[in-house]
Amino acid sequence: MAIPRAAKTLRRTRIQEEKEEQILEAALDVFSVSGFRGSTIDQIAEVAGMSKPNLLYYFRTKEAMHRALIDRVLFNWLEPLRAFDAEGNPESEIRSYIRRKLEMARDFPRESRLFANEMLQGAPHVLDMLKGPLKELVDEKAAVIRTWIKSGKIVRCDPYHLIFSIWSTTQHYADFDVQVRAVLGEEHSGDGRFEDAARFLEQLFIGGLRPD
């Protein structure tokens, strides 16, 4: 007999572990391209290589799938910002934040697009997280940046917009990948692209933040 869903949270079997993993992997593929509304359970089922009712055995609704995926992805996504450290010197700290964010855009573009899709739609599923945990984390890091400004290590500027500009420039290479490829042409779309972007952005931010 089919289990009451509650049992799953009590004890997880090997199969549950594997299948949920499989499903979320497929869901990431689909949701990151078409967004929540534009994605269908059938698409996810096909990518996952499972039947639709089988998906719905593990996640009761499309919403539940999406929520589980977002929850899973969120923590890692904020890791680079968390690593942003007040102790190090501003230049190397900003340099490595840019690097890390750029690496994530390169290595986890689907995750980046999943968020971008969510933002475009008005963040219906993560608004609380934005206003709560994210805001707090950013406030904290903005305070760090302000101490750098006060001690004259970087130029006086708005720390929030600084953070936004690092987010946007780096994530751009994941979210607008097609455009970047199209404009650079296929010849410049190899490994060199990443290094070129990193070099430019480090130059821009380090130069732009150097105290007068």
Place this chain on the structure above:
Amino acid sequence: MAIPRAAKTLRRTRIQEEKEEQILEAALDVFSVSGFRGSTIDQIAEVAGMSKPNLLYYFRTKEAMHRALIDRVLFNWLEPLRAFDAEGNPESEIRSYIRRKLEMARDFPRESRLFANEMLQGAPHVLDMLKGPLKELVDEKAAVIRTWIKSGKIVRCDPYHLIFSIWSTTQHYADFDVQVRAVLGEEHSGDGRFEDAARFLEQLFIGGLRPD
């Protein structure tokens, strides 16, 4: 009797002008939030205040609606880049490009999101335009930037990534508006936000591009 659709291109009536306008306005509302796949003709019809078959009288398919909308919006969207001029001095030219792009993000956020949605989905409807006209335009402007570098007016850097970074930082305020609002808090989300962003970005790019 219903007209053969061809007649519409021969002579446009007042009503056609108005209704097509109404429909595209509503389509922009809907497509910019949910993307092509995630949007329905019924949604657009409701926003437009017309019946679904009435929409389909003016645009035979959902695709046709979307294509007409993109075509209409594209030209204006590239205007700031076209205005980018080799004659002016780099500093004021870059400054005003940032301004213009930021103004567009503020005044036409739906248009920005329409494109962002299209990019996230792999640009299925505009890929040719990206590889053709857009690439050519960017190549042209990249050449301008290179002359600035050669004459020592700005620091040596990759002109393509410079353009990408201006695009991404400015469009961020339209595409990720929810996130920006959430992080800044509602108190900082008034008119001041725009000026703060403009000030920061000009400082960043002018400072970051100043020759050593």
Place this chain on the structure above:
DNA sequence: AGATAATTTGACCGATTGGTAAACATTACA
């Protein structure tokens, strides 16, 4: 005003949507 062309609508179509029910198959464990 009357004829004709243009516009609008309700009723409807087959395909796809998210999701369910129940029979069937497999696994884990005593």
Place this chain on the structure above:
DNA sequence: TGTAATGTTTACCAATCGGTCAAATTATCT
């Protein structure tokens, strides 16, 4: 090994999807 819990599938449902059609309405022009 038996059996109960877990996992999978087929068949299905009502709602919604993009789109059609013919009838009804409105605008245009002589």
